[in-house]
Amino acid sequence: MTGTSHGDVMREVRTSPADGTQSCATDRRDALDRLHRRVQGTVERRLREETGFGLSEVQALRYVARSSAADAGAEPMRLGDVANGLGLSQSATSRLTARLRRQGLIISSAVDHDRRGVQVLPTPAGHAALRRTASRYEQVVRDAVRDLGSQEADPLLWHFLIGESDARTVVR
Incomplete structure (x- = not known):
C-alpha cells in the first residue's frame, strides 16, 4: 500500500x-x-x-481438500466450482491448478458426462503439503491481523x- x-x-x-x-x-x-x-x-x-507456497496455492489446496477426504471415497471438484469458491476467473483458476498439477499436488481429469468440464482432486502429496502448511497459514493470518x-x-x-x-x- x-x-x-x-x-x-x-x-x-x-x-x-x-x-x-x-x-x-x-x-x-x-x-x-x-x-x-x-x-x-x-x-x-x-x-x-x-x-x-503462495497464498492462492494454499487457498486452492484448502478449498479442493474440503470437498474430498484423503481416503478412497474422495469426490473430485469441478474447476468452475473452484473458481467460484476462490473468487477467481476461470482462466486464473486454470493457471493456478496447472501450477498445482505440475507440483504433483492435484490431479485433474475431464468430467465424464461433460468432456469440456475439468475436475480436480488433491493427491496424497497435496494432502501432505496442506498438513505441513495449515498451522503456518493460520499463524501467519493471525499475525497479520494482530x-x-x-x-x-x-x-x-x-x-x-x-x-x-x-x-x-x-x-x-
Whole structure:
C-alpha cells in the first residue's frame, strides 16, 4: 500500500466523505478493500518465505481438500466450482491448478458426462503439503491481523478480525 498508511485507512473506515461525492458505504468499502489488500500482501509474503507456497496455492489446496477426504471415497471438484469458491476467473483458476498439477499436488481429469468440464482432486502429496502448511497459514493470518494494531482499527472490525465472539457488544 504505497502512500497510504494503515492509520489513514482506518480513519477512512470510520469517517464520512469530506467532499460528498461518494457515499459513506462506498468509502468504507474502499477502506476495507485497502485493509484486505494490506493483510493479503503480508500473508502472501510470509507464506512464500516460510512454506514456499503462495497464498492462492494454499487457498486452492484448502478449498479442493474440503470437498474430498484423503481416503478412497474422495469426490473430485469441478474447476468452475473452484473458481467460484476462490473468487477467481476461470482462466486464473486454470493457471493456478496447472501450477498445482505440475507440483504433483492435484490431479485433474475431464468430467465424464461433460468432456469440456475439468475436475480436480488433491493427491496424497497435496494432502501432505496442506498438513505441513495449515498451522503456518493460520499463524501467519493471525499475525497479520494482530499487526494491524487494535488502537487504530475500528472496534467492531478489530473484534471481528481477531475472532472475539463478543464483537457485537463493542460500543462505538
